[in-house]
Amino acid sequence: MADDELDSLYGAEPAAFTALRTELVAEAKERGDAAAAKRIAAARKPTTAAWIVNRLALRRKDTKKRLSDLGDRLRAAHAEMDGERIRDLSAEQHKLIDELTRAALQAADVQRPSASVREDVTGTLQAAVADPDVTRRLGRLTKPERWSGFGVGEAAPASAPVKRSGTAAQRRLDKLKAAVADAEREKAEADDALSLRKAERDDARAALREAQRRLERSEAAYDKAEGANRAAAESLKEAKAQLKRA
Structure with a gap:
Protein backbone atom coordinates (compact mmCIF):
# COMPACT_ATOMS: atom_id res chain seq x y z
CA MET A 1 0.00 0.00 0.00
CA ALA A 2 2.81 2.41 0.83
CA ASP A 3 4.27 2.04 -2.69
CA ASP A 4 1.03 3.24 -4.28
CA GLU A 5 0.88 6.15 -1.85
CA LEU A 6 4.50 7.07 -2.56
CA ASP A 7 3.74 6.97 -6.28
CA SER A 8 0.92 9.45 -5.79
CA LEU A 9 3.15 11.58 -3.54
CA TYR A 10 6.11 11.78 -5.92
CA GLY A 11 3.80 12.23 -8.90
CA ALA A 12 2.10 15.23 -7.30
CA GLU A 13 3.28 18.76 -8.01
CA PRO A 14 5.98 20.01 -5.60
CA ALA A 15 3.69 22.71 -4.18
CA ALA A 16 1.27 20.00 -3.01
CA PHE A 17 3.95 17.61 -1.71
CA THR A 18 4.03 18.58 1.98
CA ALA A 19 0.26 18.74 2.48
CA LEU A 20 -0.27 15.46 0.62
CA ARG A 21 2.47 13.74 2.63
CA THR A 22 0.82 14.85 5.89
CA GLU A 23 -2.54 13.57 4.63
CA LEU A 24 -1.12 10.19 3.55
CA VAL A 25 0.71 9.72 6.86
CA ALA A 26 -2.52 10.42 8.74
CA GLU A 27 -4.42 7.93 6.57
CA ALA A 28 -1.78 5.24 7.14
CA LYS A 29 -1.90 5.80 10.90
CA GLU A 30 -5.69 5.73 10.86
CA ARG A 31 -5.73 2.29 9.26
CA GLY A 32 -3.05 1.08 11.70
CA ASP A 33 -0.20 0.76 9.16
CA ALA A 34 2.69 2.16 11.17
CA ALA A 35 5.32 0.92 8.71
CA ALA A 36 3.68 2.72 5.79
CA ALA A 37 3.25 5.88 7.87
CA LYS A 38 6.96 5.83 8.70
CA ARG A 39 8.01 5.33 5.05
CA ILE A 40 5.76 8.12 3.83
CA ALA A 41 6.83 10.51 6.59
CA ALA A 42 10.48 9.91 5.62
CA ALA A 43 9.83 10.91 1.99
CA ARG A 44 11.68 14.07 1.00
CA LYS A 45 10.39 16.73 -1.34
CA ALA A 156 34.81 9.45 -28.13
CA PRO A 157 35.68 9.31 -31.83
CA ALA A 158 38.64 7.11 -32.72
CA SER A 159 42.02 8.78 -32.33
CA ALA A 160 40.47 11.80 -30.61
CA PRO A 161 43.00 13.51 -28.32
CA VAL A 162 42.23 13.67 -24.62
CA LYS A 163 41.60 17.25 -23.58
CA ARG A 164 42.80 17.24 -20.02
CA SER A 165 41.89 20.87 -19.34
CA GLY A 166 38.38 20.30 -20.70
CA THR A 167 37.99 17.18 -18.54
CA ALA A 168 39.12 19.05 -15.44
CA ALA A 169 36.74 21.91 -16.20
CA GLN A 170 33.88 19.46 -16.67
CA ARG A 171 34.68 17.83 -13.35
CA ARG A 172 34.64 21.21 -11.60
CA LEU A 173 31.36 22.02 -13.31
CA ASP A 174 29.88 18.68 -12.24
CA LYS A 175 30.96 19.32 -8.65
CA LEU A 176 29.38 22.78 -8.69
CA LYS A 177 26.17 21.40 -10.14
CA ALA A 178 26.14 18.66 -7.53
CA ALA A 179 26.62 21.28 -4.81
CA VAL A 180 23.73 23.31 -6.21
CA ALA A 181 21.54 20.18 -6.32
CA ASP A 182 22.46 19.37 -2.72
CA ALA A 183 21.66 22.93 -1.68
CA GLU A 184 18.32 22.75 -3.49
CA ARG A 185 17.51 19.47 -1.75
CA GLU A 186 18.44 20.91 1.65
CA LYS A 187 16.34 23.99 0.93
CA ALA A 188 13.40 21.78 -0.06
CA GLU A 189 13.80 19.78 3.14
CA ALA A 190 13.99 23.00 5.16
CA ASP A 191 10.83 24.22 3.41
CA ASP A 192 9.15 20.94 4.32
CA ALA A 193 10.19 21.23 7.95
CA LEU A 194 9.04 24.86 8.11
CA SER A 195 5.66 23.99 6.58
CA LEU A 196 5.22 21.12 9.02
CA ARG A 197 6.11 23.27 12.02
CA LYS A 198 3.76 26.02 10.77
CA ALA A 199 0.93 23.52 10.44
CA GLU A 200 1.62 22.23 13.97
CA ARG A 201 1.73 25.79 15.31
CA ASP A 202 -1.52 26.68 13.58
CA ASP A 203 -3.18 23.53 14.94
CA ALA A 204 -1.93 24.33 18.44
CA ARG A 205 -3.20 27.91 18.19
CA ALA A 206 -6.60 26.67 17.01
CA ALA A 207 -6.73 24.17 19.87
CA LEU A 208 -5.77 26.91 22.33
CA ARG A 209 -8.47 29.23 21.01
CA GLU A 210 -11.06 26.45 21.30
CA ALA A 211 -9.89 25.66 24.84
CA GLN A 212 -10.19 29.35 25.74
CA ARG A 213 -13.72 29.44 24.34
CA ARG A 214 -14.65 26.33 26.34
CA LEU A 215 -13.16 27.92 29.47
CA GLU A 216 -15.16 31.09 28.94
CA ARG A 217 -18.34 29.07 28.43
CA SER A 218 -17.59 27.01 31.52
CA GLU A 219 -16.90 30.09 33.62
CA ALA A 220 -20.13 31.70 32.43
CA ALA A 221 -22.06 28.54 33.25
CA TYR A 222 -20.38 28.37 36.64
CA ASP A 223 -21.27 32.01 37.39
CA LYS A 224 -24.87 31.34 36.38
CA ALA A 225 -25.06 28.21 38.53
CA GLU A 226 -23.47 30.05 41.43
CA GLY A 227 -26.07 32.84 41.15
CA ALA A 228 -28.86 30.30 41.02
CA ASN A 229 -27.41 28.59 44.08
CA ARG A 230 -27.37 31.86 46.01
CA ALA A 231 -30.93 32.62 44.97
CA ALA A 232 -32.04 29.17 46.04
CA ALA A 233 -30.31 29.63 49.40
CA GLU A 234 -32.10 32.94 49.95
CA SER A 235 -35.42 31.35 49.03
CA LEU A 236 -34.79 28.53 51.45
CA LYS A 237 -33.84 30.95 54.20
CA GLU A 238 -36.98 33.00 53.61
CA ALA A 239 -39.17 29.90 53.57
CA LYS A 240 -37.72 28.72 56.86
CA ALA A 241 -38.31 32.17 58.40
CA GLN A 242 -41.94 32.16 57.31
CA LEU A 243 -42.41 28.67 58.68
CA LYS A 244 -40.97 29.72 62.04
CA ARG A 245 -43.26 32.75 62.25
CA ALA A 246 -46.25 30.56 61.47
Missing part, protein backbone atom coordinates in the same frame (compact mmCIF):
# COMPACT_ATOMS: atom_id res chain seq x y z
CA PRO A 46 12.12 16.52 -4.75
CA THR A 47 13.66 19.43 -6.61
CA THR A 48 11.86 20.58 -9.74
CA ALA A 49 14.08 18.60 -12.13
CA ALA A 50 13.86 15.44 -10.00
CA TRP A 51 10.07 15.77 -9.87
CA ILE A 52 9.88 16.12 -13.66
CA VAL A 53 11.84 12.89 -14.16
CA ASN A 54 9.85 11.12 -11.42
CA ARG A 55 6.56 12.02 -13.07
CA LEU A 56 7.80 10.68 -16.42
CA ALA A 57 8.85 7.37 -14.85
CA LEU A 58 5.54 7.06 -12.98
CA ARG A 59 3.35 7.92 -15.96
CA ARG A 60 5.29 6.10 -18.66
CA LYS A 61 6.01 2.70 -17.24
CA ASP A 62 8.35 1.73 -20.08
CA THR A 63 10.81 4.54 -19.24
CA LYS A 64 12.93 2.50 -16.84
CA LYS A 65 13.09 -0.48 -19.18
CA ARG A 66 14.13 1.58 -22.18
CA LEU A 67 16.92 3.31 -20.26
CA SER A 68 18.04 0.08 -18.61
CA ASP A 69 18.10 -1.91 -21.86
CA LEU A 70 20.17 0.75 -23.60
CA GLY A 71 22.58 0.88 -20.66
CA ASP A 72 23.04 -2.91 -20.78
CA ARG A 73 23.80 -2.82 -24.49
CA LEU A 74 26.26 0.05 -24.09
CA ARG A 75 28.11 -1.71 -21.29
CA ALA A 76 28.33 -4.88 -23.39
CA ALA A 77 29.67 -2.92 -26.37
CA HIS A 78 32.31 -1.24 -24.21
CA ALA A 79 33.30 -4.58 -22.68
CA GLU A 80 33.80 -5.99 -26.19
CA MET A 81 35.54 -2.75 -27.30
CA ASP A 82 33.27 -2.67 -30.34
CA GLY A 83 33.84 0.90 -31.56
CA GLU A 84 31.26 0.83 -34.33
CA ARG A 85 28.59 -0.58 -32.02
CA ILE A 86 29.46 2.00 -29.37
CA ARG A 87 29.02 4.85 -31.86
CA ASP A 88 25.67 3.46 -33.03
CA LEU A 89 24.43 3.06 -29.46
CA SER A 90 25.69 6.53 -28.49
CA ALA A 91 23.63 7.99 -31.31
CA GLU A 92 20.66 5.94 -30.11
CA GLN A 93 21.24 7.23 -26.59
CA HIS A 94 21.20 10.89 -27.65
CA LYS A 95 17.97 10.28 -29.58
CA LEU A 96 16.34 8.52 -26.62
CA ILE A 97 17.43 11.15 -24.10
CA ASP A 98 16.09 13.95 -26.32
CA GLU A 99 12.78 12.11 -26.71
CA LEU A 100 12.39 11.40 -22.99
CA THR A 101 13.40 14.95 -22.02
CA ARG A 102 10.62 16.35 -24.20
CA ALA A 103 8.17 13.77 -22.87
CA ALA A 104 9.14 14.53 -19.26
CA LEU A 105 8.63 18.28 -19.66
CA GLN A 106 5.32 17.67 -21.40
CA ALA A 107 4.12 15.24 -18.69
CA ALA A 108 4.97 17.85 -16.05
CA ASP A 109 3.29 20.59 -18.14
CA VAL A 110 6.49 22.65 -18.05
CA GLN A 111 6.25 24.82 -21.13
CA ARG A 112 9.34 26.97 -20.73
CA PRO A 113 11.91 25.26 -18.48
CA SER A 114 15.02 27.14 -17.46
CA ALA A 115 18.27 26.02 -19.02
CA SER A 116 19.44 24.55 -15.70
CA VAL A 117 16.22 22.54 -15.21
CA ARG A 118 16.39 21.14 -18.74
CA GLU A 119 20.07 20.29 -18.28
CA ASP A 120 19.35 18.57 -14.95
CA VAL A 121 16.54 16.52 -16.51
CA THR A 122 18.78 15.48 -19.40
CA GLY A 123 21.70 14.74 -17.06
CA THR A 124 19.51 12.57 -14.83
CA LEU A 125 18.24 10.53 -17.78
CA GLN A 126 21.82 10.07 -19.01
CA ALA A 127 22.85 8.95 -15.53
CA ALA A 128 20.01 6.40 -15.60
CA VAL A 129 21.49 4.90 -18.77
CA ALA A 130 24.93 4.64 -17.18
CA ASP A 131 23.98 3.63 -13.63
CA PRO A 132 21.43 0.85 -12.89
CA ASP A 133 21.01 2.23 -9.37
CA VAL A 134 19.76 5.54 -10.75
CA THR A 135 17.41 3.67 -13.09
CA ARG A 136 16.03 1.71 -10.15
CA ARG A 137 15.33 4.90 -8.17
CA LEU A 138 13.46 6.70 -10.95
CA GLY A 139 10.12 7.78 -9.53
CA ARG A 140 11.62 8.37 -6.08
CA LEU A 141 14.42 10.83 -6.86
CA THR A 142 14.83 13.84 -4.59
CA LYS A 143 17.55 15.60 -6.60
CA PRO A 144 19.02 15.47 -10.12
CA GLU A 145 21.61 12.81 -10.88
CA ARG A 146 24.67 13.11 -13.05
CA TRP A 147 27.02 10.49 -14.43
CA SER A 148 30.63 11.54 -13.86
CA GLY A 149 32.29 8.36 -15.13
CA PHE A 150 33.62 7.67 -18.58
CA GLY A 151 32.79 5.18 -21.29
CA VAL A 152 29.12 4.29 -21.08
CA GLY A 153 27.07 6.33 -23.47
CA GLU A 154 29.79 8.85 -24.28
CA ALA A 155 32.09 7.19 -26.78
Whole structure:
Protein backbone atom coordinates (compact mmCIF):
# COMPACT_ATOMS: atom_id res chain seq x y z
CA MET A 1 0.00 0.00 0.00
CA ALA A 2 2.81 2.41 0.83
CA ASP A 3 4.27 2.04 -2.69
CA ASP A 4 1.03 3.24 -4.28
CA GLU A 5 0.88 6.15 -1.85
CA LEU A 6 4.50 7.07 -2.56
CA ASP A 7 3.74 6.97 -6.28
CA SER A 8 0.92 9.45 -5.79
CA LEU A 9 3.15 11.58 -3.54
CA TYR A 10 6.11 11.78 -5.92
CA GLY A 11 3.80 12.23 -8.90
CA ALA A 12 2.10 15.23 -7.30
CA GLU A 13 3.28 18.76 -8.01
CA PRO A 14 5.98 20.01 -5.60
CA ALA A 15 3.69 22.71 -4.18
CA ALA A 16 1.27 20.00 -3.01
CA PHE A 17 3.95 17.61 -1.71
CA THR A 18 4.03 18.58 1.98
CA ALA A 19 0.26 18.74 2.48
CA LEU A 20 -0.27 15.46 0.62
CA ARG A 21 2.47 13.74 2.63
CA THR A 22 0.82 14.85 5.89
CA GLU A 23 -2.54 13.57 4.63
CA LEU A 24 -1.12 10.19 3.55
CA VAL A 25 0.71 9.72 6.86
CA ALA A 26 -2.52 10.42 8.74
CA GLU A 27 -4.42 7.93 6.57
CA ALA A 28 -1.78 5.24 7.14
CA LYS A 29 -1.90 5.80 10.90
CA GLU A 30 -5.69 5.73 10.86
CA ARG A 31 -5.73 2.29 9.26
CA GLY A 32 -3.05 1.08 11.70
CA ASP A 33 -0.20 0.76 9.16
CA ALA A 34 2.69 2.16 11.17
CA ALA A 35 5.32 0.92 8.71
CA ALA A 36 3.68 2.72 5.79
CA ALA A 37 3.25 5.88 7.87
CA LYS A 38 6.96 5.83 8.70
CA ARG A 39 8.01 5.33 5.05
CA ILE A 40 5.76 8.12 3.83
CA ALA A 41 6.83 10.51 6.59
CA ALA A 42 10.48 9.91 5.62
CA ALA A 43 9.83 10.91 1.99
CA ARG A 44 11.68 14.07 1.00
CA LYS A 45 10.39 16.73 -1.34
CA PRO A 46 12.12 16.52 -4.75
CA THR A 47 13.66 19.43 -6.61
CA THR A 48 11.86 20.58 -9.74
CA ALA A 49 14.08 18.60 -12.13
CA ALA A 50 13.86 15.44 -10.00
CA TRP A 51 10.07 15.77 -9.87
CA ILE A 52 9.88 16.12 -13.66
CA VAL A 53 11.84 12.89 -14.16
CA ASN A 54 9.85 11.12 -11.42
CA ARG A 55 6.56 12.02 -13.07
CA LEU A 56 7.80 10.68 -16.42
CA ALA A 57 8.85 7.37 -14.85
CA LEU A 58 5.54 7.06 -12.98
CA ARG A 59 3.35 7.92 -15.96
CA ARG A 60 5.29 6.10 -18.66
CA LYS A 61 6.01 2.70 -17.24
CA ASP A 62 8.35 1.73 -20.08
CA THR A 63 10.81 4.54 -19.24
CA LYS A 64 12.93 2.50 -16.84
CA LYS A 65 13.09 -0.48 -19.18
CA ARG A 66 14.13 1.58 -22.18
CA LEU A 67 16.92 3.31 -20.26
CA SER A 68 18.04 0.08 -18.61
CA ASP A 69 18.10 -1.91 -21.86
CA LEU A 70 20.17 0.75 -23.60
CA GLY A 71 22.58 0.88 -20.66
CA ASP A 72 23.04 -2.91 -20.78
CA ARG A 73 23.80 -2.82 -24.49
CA LEU A 74 26.26 0.05 -24.09
CA ARG A 75 28.11 -1.71 -21.29
CA ALA A 76 28.33 -4.88 -23.39
CA ALA A 77 29.67 -2.92 -26.37
CA HIS A 78 32.31 -1.24 -24.21
CA ALA A 79 33.30 -4.58 -22.68
CA GLU A 80 33.80 -5.99 -26.19
CA MET A 81 35.54 -2.75 -27.30
CA ASP A 82 33.27 -2.67 -30.34
CA GLY A 83 33.84 0.90 -31.56
CA GLU A 84 31.26 0.83 -34.33
CA ARG A 85 28.59 -0.58 -32.02
CA ILE A 86 29.46 2.00 -29.37
CA ARG A 87 29.02 4.85 -31.86
CA ASP A 88 25.67 3.46 -33.03
CA LEU A 89 24.43 3.06 -29.46
CA SER A 90 25.69 6.53 -28.49
CA ALA A 91 23.63 7.99 -31.31
CA GLU A 92 20.66 5.94 -30.11
CA GLN A 93 21.24 7.23 -26.59
CA HIS A 94 21.20 10.89 -27.65
CA LYS A 95 17.97 10.28 -29.58
CA LEU A 96 16.34 8.52 -26.62
CA ILE A 97 17.43 11.15 -24.10
CA ASP A 98 16.09 13.95 -26.32
CA GLU A 99 12.78 12.11 -26.71
CA LEU A 100 12.39 11.40 -22.99
CA THR A 101 13.40 14.95 -22.02
CA ARG A 102 10.62 16.35 -24.20
CA ALA A 103 8.17 13.77 -22.87
CA ALA A 104 9.14 14.53 -19.26
CA LEU A 105 8.63 18.28 -19.66
CA GLN A 106 5.32 17.67 -21.40
CA ALA A 107 4.12 15.24 -18.69
CA ALA A 108 4.97 17.85 -16.05
CA ASP A 109 3.29 20.59 -18.14
CA VAL A 110 6.49 22.65 -18.05
CA GLN A 111 6.25 24.82 -21.13
CA ARG A 112 9.34 26.97 -20.73
CA PRO A 113 11.91 25.26 -18.48
CA SER A 114 15.02 27.14 -17.46
CA ALA A 115 18.27 26.02 -19.02
CA SER A 116 19.44 24.55 -15.70
CA VAL A 117 16.22 22.54 -15.21
CA ARG A 118 16.39 21.14 -18.74
CA GLU A 119 20.07 20.29 -18.28
CA ASP A 120 19.35 18.57 -14.95
CA VAL A 121 16.54 16.52 -16.51
CA THR A 122 18.78 15.48 -19.40
CA GLY A 123 21.70 14.74 -17.06
CA THR A 124 19.51 12.57 -14.83
CA LEU A 125 18.24 10.53 -17.78
CA GLN A 126 21.82 10.07 -19.01
CA ALA A 127 22.85 8.95 -15.53
CA ALA A 128 20.01 6.40 -15.60
CA VAL A 129 21.49 4.90 -18.77
CA ALA A 130 24.93 4.64 -17.18
CA ASP A 131 23.98 3.63 -13.63
CA PRO A 132 21.43 0.85 -12.89
CA ASP A 133 21.01 2.23 -9.37
CA VAL A 134 19.76 5.54 -10.75
CA THR A 135 17.41 3.67 -13.09
CA ARG A 136 16.03 1.71 -10.15
CA ARG A 137 15.33 4.90 -8.17
CA LEU A 138 13.46 6.70 -10.95
CA GLY A 139 10.12 7.78 -9.53
CA ARG A 140 11.62 8.37 -6.08
CA LEU A 141 14.42 10.83 -6.86
CA THR A 142 14.83 13.84 -4.59
CA LYS A 143 17.55 15.60 -6.60
CA PRO A 144 19.02 15.47 -10.12
CA GLU A 145 21.61 12.81 -10.88
CA ARG A 146 24.67 13.11 -13.05
CA TRP A 147 27.02 10.49 -14.43
CA SER A 148 30.63 11.54 -13.86
CA GLY A 149 32.29 8.36 -15.13
CA PHE A 150 33.62 7.67 -18.58
CA GLY A 151 32.79 5.18 -21.29
CA VAL A 152 29.12 4.29 -21.08
CA GLY A 153 27.07 6.33 -23.47
CA GLU A 154 29.79 8.85 -24.28
CA ALA A 155 32.09 7.19 -26.78
CA ALA A 156 34.81 9.45 -28.13
CA PRO A 157 35.68 9.31 -31.83
CA ALA A 158 38.64 7.11 -32.72
CA SER A 159 42.02 8.78 -32.33
CA ALA A 160 40.47 11.80 -30.61
CA PRO A 161 43.00 13.51 -28.32
CA VAL A 162 42.23 13.67 -24.62
CA LYS A 163 41.60 17.25 -23.58
CA ARG A 164 42.80 17.24 -20.02
CA SER A 165 41.89 20.87 -19.34
CA GLY A 166 38.38 20.30 -20.70
CA THR A 167 37.99 17.18 -18.54
CA ALA A 168 39.12 19.05 -15.44
CA ALA A 169 36.74 21.91 -16.20
CA GLN A 170 33.88 19.46 -16.67
CA ARG A 171 34.68 17.83 -13.35
CA ARG A 172 34.64 21.21 -11.60
CA LEU A 173 31.36 22.02 -13.31
CA ASP A 174 29.88 18.68 -12.24
CA LYS A 175 30.96 19.32 -8.65
CA LEU A 176 29.38 22.78 -8.69
CA LYS A 177 26.17 21.40 -10.14
CA ALA A 178 26.14 18.66 -7.53
CA ALA A 179 26.62 21.28 -4.81
CA VAL A 180 23.73 23.31 -6.21
CA ALA A 181 21.54 20.18 -6.32
CA ASP A 182 22.46 19.37 -2.72
CA ALA A 183 21.66 22.93 -1.68
CA GLU A 184 18.32 22.75 -3.49
CA ARG A 185 17.51 19.47 -1.75
CA GLU A 186 18.44 20.91 1.65
CA LYS A 187 16.34 23.99 0.93
CA ALA A 188 13.40 21.78 -0.06
CA GLU A 189 13.80 19.78 3.14
CA ALA A 190 13.99 23.00 5.16
CA ASP A 191 10.83 24.22 3.41
CA ASP A 192 9.15 20.94 4.32
CA ALA A 193 10.19 21.23 7.95
CA LEU A 194 9.04 24.86 8.11
CA SER A 195 5.66 23.99 6.58
CA LEU A 196 5.22 21.12 9.02
CA ARG A 197 6.11 23.27 12.02
CA LYS A 198 3.76 26.02 10.77
CA ALA A 199 0.93 23.52 10.44
CA GLU A 200 1.62 22.23 13.97
CA ARG A 201 1.73 25.79 15.31
CA ASP A 202 -1.52 26.68 13.58
CA ASP A 203 -3.18 23.53 14.94
CA ALA A 204 -1.93 24.33 18.44
CA ARG A 205 -3.20 27.91 18.19
CA ALA A 206 -6.60 26.67 17.01
CA ALA A 207 -6.73 24.17 19.87
CA LEU A 208 -5.77 26.91 22.33
CA ARG A 209 -8.47 29.23 21.01
CA GLU A 210 -11.06 26.45 21.30
CA ALA A 211 -9.89 25.66 24.84
CA GLN A 212 -10.19 29.35 25.74
CA ARG A 213 -13.72 29.44 24.34
CA ARG A 214 -14.65 26.33 26.34
CA LEU A 215 -13.16 27.92 29.47
CA GLU A 216 -15.16 31.09 28.94
CA ARG A 217 -18.34 29.07 28.43
CA SER A 218 -17.59 27.01 31.52
CA GLU A 219 -16.90 30.09 33.62
CA ALA A 220 -20.13 31.70 32.43
CA ALA A 221 -22.06 28.54 33.25
CA TYR A 222 -20.38 28.37 36.64
CA ASP A 223 -21.27 32.01 37.39
CA LYS A 224 -24.87 31.34 36.38
CA ALA A 225 -25.06 28.21 38.53
CA GLU A 226 -23.47 30.05 41.43
CA GLY A 227 -26.07 32.84 41.15
CA ALA A 228 -28.86 30.30 41.02
CA ASN A 229 -27.41 28.59 44.08
CA ARG A 230 -27.37 31.86 46.01
CA ALA A 231 -30.93 32.62 44.97
CA ALA A 232 -32.04 29.17 46.04
CA ALA A 233 -30.31 29.63 49.40
CA GLU A 234 -32.10 32.94 49.95
CA SER A 235 -35.42 31.35 49.03
CA LEU A 236 -34.79 28.53 51.45
CA LYS A 237 -33.84 30.95 54.20
CA GLU A 238 -36.98 33.00 53.61
CA ALA A 239 -39.17 29.90 53.57
CA LYS A 240 -37.72 28.72 56.86
CA ALA A 241 -38.31 32.17 58.40
CA GLN A 242 -41.94 32.16 57.31
CA LEU A 243 -42.41 28.67 58.68
CA LYS A 244 -40.97 29.72 62.04
CA ARG A 245 -43.26 32.75 62.25
CA ALA A 246 -46.25 30.56 61.47
